[in-house]
Amino acid sequence: MANxxxxxxxxxxxxxRPYLAVxxxxxEPIGLDDVDTRVGWLLDLISGAEAQMLARLWQPATFDVLAAGVDRQGRKLPIQGHVAAARLGWTPHYPDGVYVPSRVTRVVTAQAVATLRTLAYRDTAIASLSARFDPATSRLAAPTTEAEYLPAGFVRGVVRQLTARARREGGALAGRLRxxxxxxxxxxxxxxxLSAADRQLAHLTVTDTVMTLTVKLPTTVAPTGRAQWRRVRLxxxxxxxxxxxxxxEWHLPTLHLDHRGLLLRCAATETVPAADVTSGTCAVGVDWSPATLGAAAITTETPDGLVSDYQGWTYDDRGLGIKLARLQTEGQLLHRKAARLRRLAATAPPEVRAQLDAKIAVLDAHREAVGIKRGKINREMAFHFSSQVTDFAAAAGATVIAVEDLTTLETRGHGRVNNNRAAQSARRQAVDALTHTTAGVGAVVVSVPARGSSAQCPGCNEPLxxxxxxxxxxxxxxxxxGxxxxxAAVNLAKRALLGRGxxxxxxxxxxxxxxxxxAPVRRCRDKMCPTPSRPRHRRVRHSAPAATPPVGVNQTKTVPAPQASVWDTVQPVTPQGTGSREVHTSPTPATSVVGSMRSMQTL
Incomplete structure (x- = not known):
């Protein structure tokens, strides 16, 4: 339980999103369209300098320095990316005649160093795997040290890259690769x-329901002096x-432009009850299911041993899993079409190549839209799943939630299509959402090994x-x-209780x-698993009843009411976790408008 x-x-x-800018x-007030334009100029300067800096630093010496973690004087590199870049002498370059404040340079270097530090692990792994790779057989030699052990999924991806490169080079690799x-x-x-800068570039003020961001933005696409950088209050x-x-604490946001304009990606720190994994006596195991996102079951530690009623709960994805599979198939089809057109455009005449390039641009735009839609559905499903599991654990009094370790979990044996679909599920996102949601109720999420959880009996540990x-x-x-x-969820909860120390x-x-x-898990006939709420899905009409037409007026046209969603429930789920939610008001009933207009005609 929580301390x-x-x-x-x-x-x-x-x-x-900002609704006012001065x-x-x-x-003086500033139009939001003008703000989007000025933010676009800022992002163009930052992205251009960052891309140029990454291209200039894309060499093995850069990753050697990051892997060592020390500068030229042997001092440890600081955590802040812009400070580490200053010590190493990494500075971005801007177009000639363009003035950029030093705080914007901090943002550029912090983002570039963060990207390079993320790829430093991959560089070390590729160097280790390429040294053990045999181009003739496309196999890896057995690792000799513990540091050479890597996740199997990551190894397979690198091996595919090494095999393709060996095929292009005629069956041989030039030594150790980076x-x-x-x-x-x-x-x-x-x-x-903006979190990489200080108050000279941006600062944030928060009241009860409103936040005000003051940020310095350029007034032209290529500013030449300080006078062309002015502060704007959003x-x-x-x-x-x-x-x-x-x-x-409220943290400075990240500025981003999408199809609707400026988007503020904000962060904050709040106080929650502290959870202790060693004091829990009731645990919920969450098994990642190939049929749905996950299933859960409860195991409790008593003076007589571990007990469970073996009555689990399965998450209802409301048909979103089928929709995600359809969108994934559609995205793969668009990718294959675009790849085929690119092969044709490589050898086509100039006039035909222009037509093919236009078609490729349309296919890429459609594929990007499909990816955005899949991301939104995955996020909504992850937080809905986390809220359901949190309610399930809170009703049972469990403060430990055991999930399968995703680094040891691989999908195989179900065919190429089903393996790919399972690998594309939002499990990592669901774990992050579950960690965030359960912290609010004083529970803790623990990762346990996945191997054998669904193949061994929780009671005698024999094959099922x-x-x-x-x-x-x-x-x-x-x-x-059952x-x-x-x-499998009972096994996961058992592993969390036995290994919590x-x-x-x-x-x-x-x-x-x-x-x-x-340890054997005995079947308990007492009801331990809470009954999850299952709201009935029904169609709900949000429109008001049709107005009674005045006497003597014949209604010649019937305007239908707005259709209700098939996902409307009796008790809608309260959004939890991160992300803003926009409340859409019901549209004005069209029937009443028609009735009022006809009333005016009779006067």
């Missing part, structure tokens, strides 16, 4: 992380689900049989079984349990 009286800090993010000096030999410099999205509303939250097919499990010795995912904690990660211990 009584103890609190912890939790960071979360949300999005909002000049900080004169106080990331600079395998791929080009990465392309980053246009954004401005006023934005704080999302309603954050009102009244115990937020201790499948009398009813893939989705069933039965142990003839213990006489227990849904395969529910049995040996949990490994790393900065920025959930506690991990790496040792699998066994």
């Amino acid at each position: 009584a009286g103890y609190t912890a800090l939790r960071q979360f993010s949300f999005t909002t 000049d900080d000096i004169t106080g 990331i600079t030999d395998m791929q080009a410099p990465p392309k980053t999205s246009a954004m401005a992380r 006023t934005a509303a704080i999302p309603p689900h954050l009102h009244g939250r115990p937020i201790s 049989s499948r009398p009813g097919g893939y989705h069933t499990a039965w142990c003839s010795g213990c006489k227990i079984g 849904n395969r995912d529910h049995v 040996k949990a490994v904690r790393k900065r920025g990660r959930n506690p991990q349990i790496r040792v699998v211990e066994h």
Whole structure:
């Protein structure tokens, strides 16, 4: 259970948009379209300098320095990216005659160093794998040290790259390869992380429901002096689900432009009850299911041992999993079409190549739109899943939630299509959402090994049989079984309770349990699993009843009421976690407007 009286800090993010902009000096209002234009100029300067800096630093010496973690004087590199870049002498270059404040340069260097530090791990892994790779057989030699062990999924991807490169070079590789030999410099999205700067560039003021961001923006596409950088006050509303939250600190946002204009990606720190993994006696196991996003079951530690009722709960994705599979297939089809047109355009005449390039641009735009839609659905499903699991654990009094370690979880044996669909599911996003949501109720998420969780009996640890097919499990010795995912969830919860005293904690990660211990889980006939709420789906009409027409007026045209969504429920789920929610008001009923107009005609 949560430590009584103890609190912890939790960071979360949300999005909002400004609805008012004024000049900080004169106080004159500025149109939001003009603000979008000026922010676009700022992002163009930042993204251009960042891309040029990444291309200039894309060499093995850069990753050697980052891997060593020290500068030329042997001092440890600081965590702040812009300070580390200043020590190493990494500075961005801007077009001739363009003046950029030093605080904007901080943003550029901080973003570039963060990208390079992320790729430093991949560079070390590629160098290690290429040294053990045999181009003739496309196989890797066995690792000799513990540092050479890497996740299997990551290894397979690098091996595919090495095999393709060996095929292009005639079946041989030129010694030890680096990331600079395998791929080009990465392309980053246009954004401005204001958190890397100080008050000279931006500062934030927050009241109860409104936040005001004062940021320095250029007044022209190519500013030549300080006078062409002016401060602008942007006023934005704080999302309603954050009102009244115990937020201790608001952080500077990240500026981003999308199809609707300026978007503020904000972050904040709030106080939540502190959770202790070692004191929990009731745990919820969450098994990632191939049929849906996940299933859960409860295991409790009693003086007589571990008990469970083996009655789990399966998440209802409301048909979104089928929609995601359809969107994934559509995106893959668009990708294949664009790739085929690119092959044709490579050898086509100039006039035909222009037509093919136009078609390729349309296909790429459609594929990007499909990806954006998939991202939104994955995010909504992840937070809806996390809220359901949190309610399930809170109703059972569980303060430990065990999830499968995603680094050891691989999908295989279900065919190429189903393996790809399972690999594309939002499991990592669901874990992050679950970590955030459960922290608000004093619970903690623990990662446990996934191997054997659905193949071994929780009671005797023997292999389970499948009398009813893939989705069933039965142990003839213990006489227990049921849904395969529910049995796996019992195993995961058992591993969390047995290994909670040996949990490994790393900065920025959930506690991990790496040792699998066994103890029999006895079936308890008492009801332990709470009954989840299952709201009935029904169609709800949001429109008002049709107005009675005046006497003597014949209605010749019937205007239908707005259609209700098939996902409207009796009790809509309250949004939890990060991200802003926009409240859309119901449209004005068209029937009343028609009736009022006809009334005016009769007067």
